[in-house]
Amino acid sequence: MFQLEVQAIHTGASAQNKEEAIRQVAAALTAAGNVAEGYVNGMLAREQQTTTFLGNGIAIPHGTTDTRDLVLKTGVQVFQFPQGVAWGDGQTAYVAIGIAAKSDEHLALLRQLTHVLSDDSIAEQLKTASAEDLRALLMGEKQAAEFKFDTSLIAVDVAASDLMTLQALNAGRLQAAGAVDAGFVASVVSNAPLSLGQGIWLSDSAIGNLNSAVAVSRAATPFDHAGENVALLVTVAASDDRPLEVLGYLSSLLHANKAERLLKADAAGILALLTSEVDEQADMLTAEYTIRNEHGLHARPGTALVSVIKQFNSDITVTNLDGSGKPANGRSLMKVVALGVKKGHRLRFTASGEDAQQALNAIEEAINSGLGEGVA
Incomplete structure (x- = not known):
């Protein structure tokens, strides 16, 4: 993992425009021994080719392949602009991460940074954070534990003829993901889930919640339990209110009598239905x-x-x-x-x-x- 030094972070900077901001970043890269004189021209040229604004107030100015020979060693310089800098197309950058890369080392760095910066709440903090806090935010050291809900926690076509199988599968996946402890598993397996109707069931526990996460299991063939249809079980681990958004999407589907969509979708489709607005129209x-x-x-x-x-x-x-x-x-x-x-x-x-x-x-x-x- 790339390590960002506090010395490479410049807080409280100001620039009248994007070009001035890029020149400041380029000068810092040069002073740090990352690039030779002239690299700034590649950074400005890159900006002419395509904007380096990522979103959420973040820009990543960097050079072109033609100026790669001017890179002496891979590195970054981070500039914080509390007042913001117009970056074109109505976008404002509050943090500019200048990148110098000898080959493709910056790709892993870019993925690391964008993963952190995709959190809107963190992007807001970047505007005024101190150099130490800015470093911790960019490195992910101050991130709350990630809300876990992805396709690895969704099982479709499960060979199950009873709720216990679905309960155990969901609880086991949540435990493997580090979201719950053995107490949660025991509690979930020993307590009956709640029927929400339309074949959808919900289970949770008041104990053993280590981190917020959601697991879903869908039976290959729906079956009956106590006279009610069972097709899909949602199990929630809640250490904060982040699962509420998923439950909100689930509630909307049930209210609109659209739960059937969950029973036909693949794992990625189920994830989309429970985490975003998915158009219901024929188009x-x-x-x-x-x-x-x-x-x-x-x-x-x-x-x-x-x-x-x-x-x-x-x-x-x-x-x-x-x-x-x-x-x-x-x-x-x-x-x-x-x-x-x-x-x-x-x-x-x-x-x-x-x-x-x-x-x-x-x-x-x-x-x-x-x-x-x-x-x-």
């Missing part, structure tokens, strides 16, 4: 494409993909089927890069709107053409 289309870029979706191809998506009016989400399975807003570069997409990963695009099919066609063409990079 919702999905498509899956494989990323062939050698280094996956880092900033440059990620920007190209987001740029294509922004050309259309449809709502589009992106899900890394070989990652967490969580859907991300296709219009947010930060969210897309934070998916951690590597070469060979399969992405599911869900589009809803009047130009949904055109959008998916354009996305397919862009991916096949390499998203601005050569692909085999």
Whole structure:
């Protein structure tokens, strides 16, 4: 994991415009021995090619491949602009992370930083944090334990003919994820779940909750329990209020008599239904494409993909089927890069709107053409 030194963080900076901010960052990289004179020209050129604004007030100015020979050693310099700097397209950057990379070492760093910065609450803190706190935030040292709910905690087509099987499976997965202890498992298995109707059941425990998480198991064939239909069990571990959002989406589906959607979707689809607004209209289309870029979706191809998506009016989400399975807003570069997409990963695009099919066609063409990079 990349280690960020406090000496590389500059708080309370100010700049009249983006170019001035980039020049400050470049000067710091030069002074730190990361780059030679002239690297700033590559940083400015990169900004002309495509914006380095990620979202949530974060920009990552860096050079072009033509100036890579000016990089002496890989490193970063972080500048905090409490008053903000206009970064184009109505976006304001409060933190600029200048990157110098000799080859592709920065890709792991970029994934690490974007994973941390994808938390909106942390991005807000970055504006005024001290250098020590800023470092801790960027390194993830001050993050609350991650809310755990991804496709690894969702089981479909479970060979079960009783609730005990589903209860034990969910509790076991939560324990393996470090979200609950043995007391939780014993409590859940020994207490009957609550029927929510439409084949959906809910279980939890007042004891043994170590971290907030959700597990879901769906029977391959629905069965009866005490005269009620059983198709799917949701088990919740709650150490704070973060599971409430998932329960809110579940409640909305039940209220609209749409729980059947949970019984037909695959694991990624269930995750999307319980973590985001998924269009229910007939014009919702999905498509899956494989990323062939050698280094996956880092900033440059990620920007190209987001740029294509922004050309259309449809709502589009992106899900890394070989990652967490969580859907991300296709219009947010930060969210897309934070998916951690590597070469060979399969992405599911869900589009809803009047130009949904055109959008998916354009996305397919862009991916096949390499998203601005050569692909085999």
